[in-house]
Amino acid sequence: MPQPPVFDNSYARLPAQFFHRQHAESVPAPSLIRINTPLCTQLGIDKTWLESSAGLDMLSGRAFPDSADPIATVYAGFQFGSWNPQLGDGRALLIGEIVAPDGHRYDIQLKGSGRTPYSRGGDGKSPLGPVLREYLVSEAMHALGVPTSRALGAVTTGDTVYRDNALPGAILTRVASSHIRVGTAQFFASRDDRQALSALCDHVIARHYPHAADSANPVQAMLNAVIGAQANLIAQWQGLGFIHGVMNTDNMLLCGETIDYGPCAFMESYDPATVFSSIDHGGRYAYGNQPHIAHWNLAGLAQAVLPLLHTDEDEAVKIAQSEVNAFPERFVAAYQKVLANKLGLSDFTDSDDELLKDFLTLLKQEKADFTLALRRLAERASGRELxxxxxxxxxxxxxxxxxxxERIARDSQSSESRAAQMQRANPLYIPRNHRVEEAINAAYKGDFSPFNQLLEVIGQPFDDRGEWLDYARPAAPEEAVCQTFCGT
Incomplete structure (x- = not known):
């Protein structure tokens, strides 16, 4: 007989000021869009149960298994550089946590499940479009090897959601190693709640960085680990031309995964100033600014945990500065590893900087497609011509x-090894904006086949599949999507 998932809810065992317990709002007529079968297997969730009426009830928030403990979590954040002292899950509920067969703990969260105390006047719901966008882009990022939240399933709700016009409602079931944000630490720090801040750091250390517990200064070791995780993450974003769009401190996870796929997009014509988000009027979160914003956000985290770094404030500041100041070097090291793989080098040396800069200058000058240019370079290494x-x-x-x-001729690896390396590092298929919009527009008319087809393609981003080649094509001028939206 199909069995429901068994939840074990460590975050819900933290002090009461961390969250608000509640259920989702009732939805009139939920209908399943899709379930992520491979993720079900990874999590140890019975797919047959998830496809049942009881599973649909969970995915739509109508009813939860007995072991679930749904909560909306609280946090704060700097949004486009301006401080907001209380944010939180305004349209999401953390159902609980699942310990997968491999021992890894995952959050299971509904997004679009209705109002919470943190909705700030919003309806807490999600239109269908943002749910499909997050499903597609998060699964693409996973297939590309980027640490990310993922989509377990999606449903339509039968509700009408009002934005600029009336839209069908939907709920995404999202999975992450945790949803603890830089803004979570900032929330308690801003209230001088050191007891809660300490409990939060203990939880993060136990859950994500257990090695830090054995350090002479566990919170410093945690900070160091978070900075390293973010350096690696942003390096991967830059290597793929991914633009997050809203790198507020409440959208940066301490576990080092990508979260909150709102006005995100993949850059086509290379330009560091590229912005898609409709609300990023000043280009704060442009592609080329992402490493600097990550550094700024991490400085905010360090400031938040200052009281736990040392009893002497001056010493705490010195510790924090030493960790945060190391981010640029750590990012560059991570980015150079990404670049070495993409350019077919066994390692990236300082002398390769000029080669890279000249390549990027040419890409910008020619308005070349970032993904295709690098994939074509990989083809030159392999002899392919797709x-x-x-x-x-x-x-x-x-x-x-x-x-x-001349540079690769001096490199130590074989041509066969180089070709395989570049094939794995340079995708052919990404979720191009016009394709995502095409899938969303079709779904609004009741046709989910473009969504399902695109999901299949971007799930195999490195494969040479000639029958899919049109999915690698950049947008024609009349297809171009120049702005993306967050859906709130």
């Missing part, structure tokens, strides 16, 4: 390509 039918290097790249040929 991408060549979509894009090839213009004559302006001739001198640079000769320099690259």
């Amino acid at each position: 991408v060549k039918t979509l894009w090839d290097f213009p004559s302006s790249f001739s001198d640079w390509l000769q320099r690259w040929d």
Whole structure:
């Protein structure tokens, strides 16, 4: 007989000021869009149960298994640089946590489940479009090897959600190693609640960085680990041309996973100033600014945990500064590893900086597609020519390509190893904006086949599949999507 998941809710055992217990709002007519079968297997969730009426009740928030303990968590944050002293899960509920067969603990959260005490006047619901966007982009990021929250399932609710116009409602069931944010620490720090701040750090250490517990200064070791995780994460974003869109401190997870796929997008024509978010008027979160914003956010985390770093304030500041100041170097080291893989090098040396800068200058000058240019470079290493039918290097790249040929000739690895490395590092398929919008628009008309097809394609981003080649094509001028929206 199909069995429901068994939840074990460690966050709900923290002090009461961390969350608010409540159930989801009732929805009139839930209907299943999709269940993520491989993720069910990874989590040890019975897919047959999840597809049952009881599973649909959980995915839509109508009823939960007995072991669930639904809560809305509280946090604060700097949003576009402005302090907001209380945010929180305004349209989400953490149902509980599941310990997977591999021993890893995961949060299971509903997004779009209705009002909470943290909704700040909003309706707490989600239109169908943002649910499908997050499903597609988060699963694409997973397939690309980027640490990320994931989509366990999605349902329509039968509700009408009002934004600029009336839209069908939906709920996403989201999975993450945890939903604890930089803004969570900032919330308690701003209230000088050191007891809660200490409990939070103990929880993060036990859950994500258990090695830190054995350190002479566990909170410093935790801070160091978070900074390292974020350096690696942002390096991966930059290597893929991914633009998050809202890098507020409440959208940065301490576990080092990507979260909150609102006005996100993948850059097509290379330009560090690229912005898609409709609310980022000043370009604060442009592609080229993301490493600097991550550094700024981490400084906010360090400031929040200052009282726990040392009893002497001056010493605490010195410790915090030493950790935060190391971020640029740690990011560059992580980014150089990403670049070495993408450019077919066994390692990235300081002398390769000029080669990279000149390549990026040419990409911007030619308005070249970031993903296709790098994939075409990978093809040159392997002898393939699939991408060549979509894009090839213009004559302006001739001198640079000769320099690259000379550089890889000096590299220690074999040509076969290089070709395989570049194939794995440079995707052919990403969730291009016009394709995502196409899937969403079709779904609004009741047709989910473009969504399901796109999900299949972006789940195999490195495969040479000629029959899918149109999914690798950049948007034509009339298809271009220049703005993305958060859906709240």
